[in-house]
Amino acid sequence: ELSLNRPLRFVEHLKNISGTEKIPMIVGADLIERMLNPQIFTTVDLKEIEKGCHLLAAPRNNIELESILQLVKQKRGVTLTVTHIMPKAIAPNLQKFLLISSTLIRRATQAGHVLEAFLPKNAARLIQQNSLYDGSSHVFNFQTVNMNELQMRCSELERQLEEAAKKLQKLLDQLETQNRAHRFAVVETSAGGQIAESCTSKSGASQHFLAGRVLYSLEAQKQFLGLKFAENSSLSDKQVRQLAKVMQKESGADWVLAETGMAGPPSPERRSKKNGQCHLGLALSSEVKYKYLELNPFLTRKEHQLLFAIEALIWAESVLKEHN
Known part of the structure; x- marks a missing residue:
């Protein structure tokens, strides 16, 4: 991301780290819901995700994940490998961290909030020092597509x-x-x-x-x-x-x-x-x-x-x- 001077798209990250086994990646259920939109995730994108990624899905906004996965299969023609993250399986004092998303991190960055509330100190420092997600130079296509x-x-x-x-x-x-x-x-x-x-x-x-x-x-x-x-x-x-x-x-x-x-x-x-x-x-x-x-x-x-x-x-x- 720093060498390109822009945030990488999800599939770009996947290509950089993929190997012979599927890469486990924690995502919000809302990201999987956005896969229904071909203007956000192309067919080529979804084929890459289907082939190389094991999605660990955190719950989001009462999204019915099973229904979304069926729609992705029917409308986009891919069968995703997904494991639900069950909040009850996580210690109570850690469950709140399931609410964190990249969207909230970007918004917090743009609002000038303290990122240590969202991220480890080193990650927060990296974002702040390199002015990532500050809204002045990085615009995500999915923010304006609709x-x-x-x-x-x-x-x-x-x-x-x-x-x-x-x-x-x-x-x-x-x-x-x-x-x-x-x-x-x-x-x-x-x-x-x-x-x-x-x-x-x-x-x-x-x-x-x-x-x-x-x-x-x-x-x-x-x-x-x-x-x-x-x-x-x-x-x-x-x-x-x-x-x-x-x-x-x-x-x-x-x-x-x-x-x-x-x-x-x-x-x-x-x-x-x-x-x-x-x-x-x-x-x-x-x-x-x-x-x-x-x-x-x-x-x-x-x-x-x-x-x-x-x-x-x-x-x-x-x-x-x-x-x-």
């Missing part, structure tokens, strides 16, 4: 949003160690909570994030701003500045990121010229910074929401670096 074009696009945008949030948190960690202003709050409208969610999904977020509000309707914005609500210009620099100021006063945060815009989607009934527009405000100790975005108005609502959030976090990081 996605349509929009889902794949949103998946990529979500990755970008996560990266932007990670960079912002790294900056805030630095500011905290320097005893500088780092605590913040978020108020958003059309982004629908994407900004706050991305900021709070990281370990250690509570060190910096104080509060978040999603004022999705005009009624909610009016109630929040009171007399400061801009009746004729709810999508404007004036409105977003007011949102930032009021949220800063309410939360007591060192700085506040505010967003208001129109995410759409466009439709025959809704022909607003403001679709795809976004106003950002960043309330600091003595001023409110402002930025205007105008995106393709024909993007979907989800794309707009994710792009608004990405741009907001990238801009906030840039302003904070300049300010500090």
Whole structure:
């Protein structure tokens, strides 16, 4: 895997270690279930597994393994050698480890969690030192095989949003160690909570994030701003500045990121010229910074929401670096 700079597929592992006898390999029952999908496991793959592998199957999600094996035989034309791993045959204090899967290890790696909870220390260290499964360079085909074009696009945008949030948190960690202003709050409208969610999904977020509000309707914005609500210009620099100021006063945060815009989607009934527009405000100790975005108005609502959030976090990081 390290020499190829990518994770090996299951069958590639098998070819590297196979000999005259079948190789025993521990897998989850869900992996065997995926063998029904020819876009994940080709016929050639399954023939290799049938010939060279003895699968030791750990239970997964109440999957009826015998039924799956029958379907694999009927639909894919292979008879797999499989032994069920029976949890009762394992010491009670070890049974929980049957729940570990390569999928969970990859997700834990990508979330920045401590891998020693999943793996021996040497294996965890190898993954961390070589940045395996960190999501930046390795993409598994089976993760996108059932996605349509929009889902794949949103998946990529979500990755970008996560990266932007990670960079912002790294900056805030630095500011905290320097005893500088780092605590913040978020108020958003059309982004629908994407900004706050991305900021709070990281370990250690509570060190910096104080509060978040999603004022999705005009009624909610009016109630929040009171007399400061801009009746004729709810999508404007004036409105977003007011949102930032009021949220800063309410939360007591060192700085506040505010967003208001129109995410759409466009439709025959809704022909607003403001679709795809976004106003950002960043309330600091003595001023409110402002930025205007105008995106393709024909993007979907989800794309707009994710792009608004990405741009907001990238801009906030840039302003904070300049300010500090």
